[in-house]
Amino acid sequence: MRHQEGSLIQVSNLSMQFGQQSTPLVVLDDISFSMKRGDTVAIVGPSGSGKTTLLQLLAALEQPTHGHIALNKQKLSDLSPDQLADFRRDNMGIVFQSFHLIDSLTALANAALPLDIAGRADASDKAREMLERVGLKDRATHYPQQLSGGEQQRVAIARALVHEPTLILADEPTGNLDEKTGERVANMLFNLHAQSQSTLVLVTHDMRLAKRCKRLFWLESGTLRVEENHELSA
Numbered sequence: 001m002r003h004q005e006g007s008l009i010q011v012s013n014l015s016m017q018f019g020q021q022s023t024p025l026v027v028l029d030d031i032s033f034s035m036k037r038g039d040t041v042a043i044v045g046p047s048g049s050g051k052t053t054l055l056q057l058l059a060a061l062e063q064p065t066h067g068h069i070a071l072n073k074q075k076l077s078d079l080s081p082d083q084l085a086d087f088r089r090d091n092m093g094i095v096f097q098s099f100h101l102i103d104s105l106t107a108l109a110n111a112a113l114p115l116d117i118a119g120r121a122d123a124s125d126k127a128r129e130m131l132e133r134v135g136l137k138d139r140a141t142h143y144p145q146q147l148s149g150g151e152q153q154r155v156a157i158a159r160a161l162v163h164e165p166t167l168i169l170a171d172e173p174t175g176n177l178d179e180k181t182g183e184r185v186a187n188m189l190f191n192l193h194a195q196s197q198s199t200l201v202l203v204t205h206d207m208r209l210a211k212r213c214k215r216l217f218w219l220e221s222g223t224l225r226v227e228e229n230h231e232l233s234a
């Protein structure tokens with residue numbers, strides 16, 4: 001595939017299969033695409049179509065069977081596991097459906113984690129600022145068990161965005177929340193994205209959420225169909 005100038009993510013001939021080589025389960029079959037800075041993309045498709053698998057490949061949490069992914073022109077497959085961990089920490093913010101907060105840390109410490117790990121002296125100040133932006137200034141000293149599901153997801157969003165990543169990856173970010181809370185959390189995610197120059201990629205079953213993205217990536221039977229969301233640009 002021809003390299004597209006100015007693209008943040010370039011995915012070329014990506015395939016992912018699981019299981020035995022003689023009877024492989026082909027989840028992604030030779031897909032290619034690119035994303036620009038500022039893009040919003042929803043990965044949609046039936047259950048088992050490979051949405052989470054694609055997100056995990058973009059996060060370099062899984063290795064593809066074939067093909068490669070480049071972020072900011074850096075091929076992920078050229079990095080060692082340690083370099084990959086550093087690269088992920090510096091460039092990506094990941095929001096999981098099940099929040100993945102650390103129970104023994106306060107909301108503030110959870111939100112500060114990526115900057116703490118990077119040894120940044122301003123970790124607490126930045127985390128406090130992010131908690132304020134997600135409306136949780138008053139919950140900074142609370143532990144995850146003392147927070148509602150929506151509050152926990154907002155802490156997780158604060159943590160994912162505190163280091164101003166170029167790429168935000170969110171796997172069913174509202175999947176565990178009731179409709180009203182889910183909408184609040186989604187608003188927060190899109191508002192924070194709009195204030196940055198980041199690229200947002202989310203996996204969802206919720207078409208209302210998907211339609212807030214500029215492009216829809218439909219996965220089915222290993223193939224990818226890209227749909228521009230004209231409703232949004234109208």
Ligand SMILES: Nc1ncnc2c1ncn2[C@@H]1O[C@H](COP(=O)(O)OP(=O)(O)OP(=O)(O)O)[C@@H](O)[C@H]1O
Nearest residue numbers: 018019025027045046047048049050051052053054
């Ligand atoms: N580590 C693994 N080993 C074997 N098969 C796997 C593995 N991970 C995923 N799969 C299979 O790959 C397929 C795609 O899984 P994936 O979780 O990406 O789908 P999905 O579209 O996110 O599904 P859902 O909407 O149900 O969450 C499924 O059939 C799943 O069973």
